[in-house]
Amino acid sequence: MMRKALFILLNILTITVMAQTKGRFEVHDLGNFKLHVYYTNDVMADASYIVEGKDSLVTMEHPLFKDNVAEFDSYINKLGKPVEKIISDYHVGGTGSHDQIMAEGMDTFSKGPVYGGMMKHFEEMWGDSMTEMPTGVVTEVPFGTTQTWAGMTFEFRCGATSDFPAASILIGGKAYYTHWTPAKAHVSHLQVSSPAAIDAEIAEAENSLASGATLFAGGHGGAATRDAVEFKIAYLKKMKDLLEENKTAQAFVDAMKEAYPGLPGESGLEELSKALYK
Numbered sequence: 215m216m217r218k219a220l221f222i223l224l225n226i227l228t229i230t231v232m233a234q235t236k237g238r239f240e241v242h243d244l245g246n247f248k249l250h251v252y253y254t255n256d257v258m259a260d261a262s263y264i265v266e267g268k269d270s271l272v273t274m275e276h277p278l279f280k281d282n283v284a285e286f287d288s289y290i291n292k293l294g295k296p297v298e299k300i301i302s303d304y305h306v307g308g309t310g311s312h313d314q315i316m317a318e319g320m321d322t323f324s325k326g327p328v329y330g331g332m333m334k335h336f337e338e339m340w341g342d343s344m345t346e347m348p349t350g351v352v353t354e355v356p357f358g359t360t361q362t363w364a365g366m367t368f369e370f371r372c373g374a375t376s377d378f379p380a381a382s383i384l385i386g387g388k389a390y391y392t393h394w395t396p397a398k399a400h401v402s403h404l405q406v407s408s409p410a411a412i413d414a415e416i417a418e419a420e421n422s423l424a425s426g427a428t429l430f431a432g433g434h435g436g437a438a439t440r441d442a443v444e445f446k447i448a449y450l451k452k453m454k455d456l457l458e459e460n461k462t463a464q465a466f467v468d469a470m471k472e473a474y475p476g477l478p479g480e481s482g483l484e485e486l487s488k489a490l491y492k
Contacts, residue, residue: 244388254282261436267364270298276307283308283345299363304380304393304433308345317381321352374418376411390427395435396442400479403489416450463487
């Protein structure tokens with residue numbers, strides 16, 4: 215299921231990368247720390263993060279393309295604080311020779327045939343525009359543990375069961391990081407690639423709400439507030455109902471459009487229906 219979704223992604227991204235408009239930063243002040251969000255504006259809508267404590271930084275999900283890496287690194291330098299830890303959770307990026315943190319099992323997975331094959335294909339498509347792959351030492355963090363870096367707690371939780379073996383990370387009890395940012399939009403077939411994935415995403419979204427976080431961030435899409443998570447849960451439950459009620463892919467697409475007229479991402483419903491009606 216996951217392998218098929220990833221290779222659908224590869225097919226979708228068989229385009230020539232043109233000169234990208236560089237990204238933008240936004241800062242969320244969460245009291246005892248700041249979360250800097252870097253929207254890369256790259257072809258995959260990736261987001262990178264900097265957790266700023268009083269005396270040091272933790273960086274997360276470094277960008278994949280050279281232009282973005284340069285911009286991200288320059289911004290880090292301007293903050294004038296040392297980087298205490300680098301976390302590569304769902305996305306491997308431009309961390310160079312620096313050591314990095316991963317959730318248990320993700321290092322092996324990132325070098326395996328699914329994720330590793332995806333990265334090799336990216337290199338074939340985009341060549342020199344991509345940064346060099348990391349060479350630093352990886353330290354894995356067990357699920358269910360809480361680490362303290364830059365004066366902040368990082369609680370490593372299991373992510374959605376339908377996703378990569380990476381972590382949902384609760385930062386400082388206030389920011390909840392996972393693979394996909396909740397959004398008031400139709401979900402991608404890359405996120406929900408089977409009926410079972412609907413239940414997995416609902417469970418993970420409910421876990422995020424129960425965490426007590428006030429900000430919800432993801433490797434795709436940046437940061438959102440609690441209302442986006444609540445929308446996602448209601449949306450996925452409605453999707454589950456419509457999947458049961460409609461026997462064909464086209465009927466499902468029509469029902470989703472009727473239930474959510476004008477919702478962003480409508481053009482992706484065809485691919486979503488193909489994944490759900492295999």
